[in-house]
Amino acid sequence: MNSFLFKKIDNAQLVVFRVFYGLLVSAECYGAIATGWVRRTLVEPKFTFNFIGFDWLQPLPGNGMYIYFAIMGTLGVLITLGYKYRFSALTFAIMWTGVYLMQKTSYNNHYYLLMLLGYIMAFLPANRDYSLDAKHNPSFRSTTMHNWVRWMIILQLFIVYTYASIAKLYNDWLDLSIIELLMKSKADYYVIGDLLQQKWVHQIVAVFGIVYDLLVVPALLWKPTRKLFLYLSFFFHLFNSIVFQIGIFPYLALAFIVFFFPPKSIRSTFLKRKSEHVDNTPEIPKHKHLILSVLSIYFLVQLLLPLRHHTFQDDVLWTEEGHRLSWRMMLRSRAGTLRMQVIDKESGKMEYINLKDHLTNKQSRKVACYPDFTWQFAQYIKKEYAKNGQDVQIFVKNKVKVNSAKYIDFIDPKVDLASVPWKHFAHNDWILPSQQEE
Incomplete structure (x- = not known):
């Protein structure tokens, strides 16, 4: 194990990935400002749905979030250049974590991956070559790294792709219904819109999605299939970028491919410098046990976290409990209707809440069919009434559909959402069973 994990190898793969990573970080952050994502998600809403437990983490007032994202974009440039790398990479990771936990209305799995990657990259020696840090301190420069990196x-x-593949092995993916539903919203796409409505295209997407995710990492590691899966990766990720418009994730996925090609190829392609001699002799670091302990704990969490939904009652597609942080990508489409009733405990006066008075359209859609959003909004309304000295009960009547299923009752209308706590590690029993009759 020592010979494998701690042998010294050429660091060209990591150095080149650092450049791609920094550029993509900048594109994500500056692009969020330019496209209006920051405005729509963090500036305009009166109320922001953070991850439960992080209520204290709120968007900065005024132009604060624009400045915040501009700083993160600049940190991406510094990462690319390898300038004050450790500080730049770690600061970005912390700031991105803040954004990730601050809002979940616009949730994507790649936001989570970017958070994990931010901390991973901050502690890897990615600035030991082709960086301003190495230029300013020649003794710091190195062309090697440990194999464990x-x-x-x-x-x-491997964890991301494998869990993504396994998650697709369920009825709505296999019978193409979720793919058909996802493609319907793409019907007006120029040139390819009609093509995306064809059943044979849906069949290819269904099979390719499962097989590619399952095989891509082993196939890139194996030399005979490496070039084939390089081409398939370009097709797969560019298709996802064009059709689903999911930000930098497809390009980040392509950047990862540098870790699967020999350092000699990476150096000659991107760095225009011949590989220096590396004798692969193991070099055991002083903190070997600490490194192994951290890696073991981290990957144990990464392996178990996507499985936690099996410990909850009912189907994760229905309850949403355990869905996030588990690489369950493009598996469901939810819709719902909701009426929120507020009753003053003292006077008995009742009134209904107009969601549009408090929320954006996107937030309203989330509140209507995602249980944590509904619960959080109930807590928000409770606090708003408390400002006027009123203690209220809040009841919800709503129906939800998942994918192409029928609308059925979702939240128990007899439960006062203002008084029940949110359970992080157990089923919230005010979510009605998925098998109940309409």
């Missing part, structure tokens, strides 16, 4: 990235990718 490369395999940490590869194992993280």
Whole structure:
């Protein structure tokens, strides 16, 4: 194990990935400002749905969030240049974590992956070559790294792709209904809109999605299939970028491919410098046990976290409990209707809440069909009434549909959502069973 994990290898893969990573970080952050994502998600809403337990983490007032994202974009540039790298990479990771936990209305799995990657990259020696840090301090420069660095990235990718593949092995993916539903919203796409409505296209997407995710990491590791899956990766990720418009994730996924090609190829392609001699002799670091302990704990969490939904009652597609942080990508489409009733405990006066008075359209859609959003909004309304000295009960009548299923009752209308706590590690029993009759 020592010979494998701690042998010294060429660091070209990590150095080149650092450049791609920094550029993509900048594109994500500056792009969020330019496209209006920051405005729509963090500036305009009166109320922001943070991850439960992080209520104290709120968007900065005024132009604060624009400045916040501009700083993160600039940190991406510094990461690319390898300038004050450790500080730049760690500061970005912390700031991105703040954004991630601050809002979940616009949730994407790649936001979570970018958070994990931010901390991973901050502690890897990605600035030891082709960086301003190495230029300013020649004694710092190195063309080698430990083998565990490369395999940490590869194992993280293997977990992401494997869980994504396994999650697709369920009825709505296999019978194409969720794919058909997802493609309907793409019907007006120029040139390819009509093509995306064809059943044979849906069949290819269904099979390719499962097989590619399951095989891509082993196939890129195996030399005979490496080039084939390089081409398939470009097709797969560019298709996802064009059709689903999911930000930097497809390009980040392509950047990871540098870890699967020999350092000699990476150096000659991107760095225009011949590989220096590396004798692969193991070099055991002083903190070997600390490194192994941290890696073991981290990957144990990464392996178990996507399985936690099996410990909850009912189907995760229905309850949403355990869905996030588990690489369950493009598996469901939810819709719902909701009426929120507020009753003053003292006077008995009753009134209904107009969601549009408090929320954006996107937030309203989330509140209507995602249980944590509904519960959080009830807590928000409770606090708003408390400002006027009123103690209230809040009841909800709503129906929810998942994918192409029928609308059925979702939240128990007899439960006062203002008084029940949110359970992080157990089923919230005010979510009605998925098998009940309409």
